[in-house]
Amino acid sequence: MLKRIVQLFFIVIGGMLGYLYVPELIRLLNNLIHIGDLPEFVTSPYIGIVIGAGLFFLSTFWLADYIVGFIQWIEESLMKVPVADVLFGSVGLIFGLIVAYLTMFALNSIDLNVVVYVIAFFVTALLGYIGFRFGFKKREELVNLFTSARLANKDKKKESEGEEKREGILKILDTSVIIDGRIADVCQTGFLEGPIVIPQFVLEELQHIADSSDVLKRNRGRRGLDILNRIQKELSIKVEIYEGDFEDVQEVDSKLVKLGKLVSGMVVTNDYNLNKVCEFQGVPVLNINDLANAVKPVVLPGEELNVQVIKDGKEQNQGVGYLDDGTMIVVEDGRNYIGKTIDVLVTSVLQTSAGRMIFAKPKLLEKAL
Numbered sequence: 001m002l003k004r005i006v007q008l009f010f011i012v013i014g015g016m017l018g019y020l021y022v023p024e025l026i027r028l029l030n031n032l033i034h035i036g037d038l039p040e041f042v043t044s045p046y047i048g049i050v051i052g053a054g055l056f057f058l059s060t061f062w063l064a065d066y067i068v069g070f071i072q073w074i075e076e077s078l079m080k081v082p083v084a085d086v087l088f089g090s091v092g093l094i095f096g097l098i099v100a101y102l103t104m105f106a107l108n109s110i111d112l113n114v115v116v117y118v119i120a121f122f123v124t125a126l127l128g129y130i131g132f133r134f135g136f137k138k139r140e141e142l143v144n145l146f147t148s149a150r151l152a153n154k155d156k157k158k159e160s161e162g163e164e165k166r167e168g169i170l171k172i173l174d175t176s177v178i179i180d181g182r183i184a185d186v187c188q189t190g191f192l193e194g195p196i197v198i199p200q201f202v203l204e205e206l207q208h209i210a211d212s213s214d215v216l217k218r219n220r221g222r223r224g225l226d227i228l229n230r231i232q233k234e235l236s237i238k239v240e241i242y243e244g245d246f247e248d249v250q251e252v253d254s255k256l257v258k259l260g261k262l263v264s265g266m267v268v269t270n271d272y273n274l275n276k277v278c279e280f281q282g283v284p285v286l287n288i289n290d291l292a293n294a295v296k297p298v299v300l301p302g303e304e305l306n307v308q309v310i311k312d313g314k315e316q317n318q319g320v321g322y323l324d325d326g327t328m329i330v331v332e333d334g335r336n337y338i339g340k341t342i343d344v345l346v347t348s349v350l351q352t353s354a355g356r357m358i359f360a361k362p363k364l365l366e367k368a369l
Helices: 002-033 045-080 083-107 113-137 139-152 156-160 175-180 182-189 200-210 215-234 252-263 272-280 288-294 363-368
Strands: 171-173 196-199 239-242 266-269 285-287 304-312 319-322 328-331 341-352 355-362
Touching (some): 002 045, 083 113, 171 252, 175 182, 196 200, 196 252, 200 215, 272 285, 304 355
Parallel strands (some): 171 196, 171 266, 266 285
Antiparallel strands (some): 304 341, 319 328, 341 355
């Protein structure tokens, strides 16, 4: 069907050109080779239509396949481009063509028609290209502009009904905190306020992990997607999807930092390195691990705890146990109590980047001394 349309287009163009130029071309050839007086119908514009349409139709047997292939390549390329990119690129193109049209009024004062046509063509092409590239490159800022306006006006309906709701700054979730799963419980408790933002590039990374051939990675990715569905469907907190992307940046962590700057949001993570990068670049960050460590009960030296020694420690005669919140307790001279639940006395507490570690000794030894 497309090939037939191309052939019809060529026939129409050939007929139009034949109508305009073939009679003149026949007269020019007659003047050059002096054939003599030609019949009137030979120089008729209608004969020119037939000749032009015929010649262009014959050329389609050679050109049509290339043109159809080129059109199909353009169609496939456009299908791969996100709708937002095409939309903003088209808006920029229209703006550029409008500016080019206004520029043509200044060129109409030039008497040389050929010069005017050439300049007009190049000005139109240049401004149209610049407009398209501007709309394409600035799509993130334009999307953010529309998103900010939508978020600023999202509570008008509730305000009209006399309801007030406090909105915090945007909370941008990274992949690690979604896979971790604790973010859903934190949102459920109400300690995390403000709309949650899920970037599209984070969703794509989660999908790649969920499609991994490695069983562990696949299970972690699927759990992350389940967590997002739970937050969106079961919890009252608002969830926004950020459709934009940063094509000049490859790493997802770098995109999160850039997005945090762009929307003046807060990055929520449990990645230690991303935490440090955000702090260095001045982007607010919430670390779930810091929250978990902050809510653990404070233990002071000299306090008594009841713990089950479950394995050997790194040093000689050490035993290791854990509290209910996962805090590790290293029991000096506790190797002989492996598998038993004993009372211990806290001797010191060490806070590390990995969490809190408690050192203790069996209370029985303290009594024996």
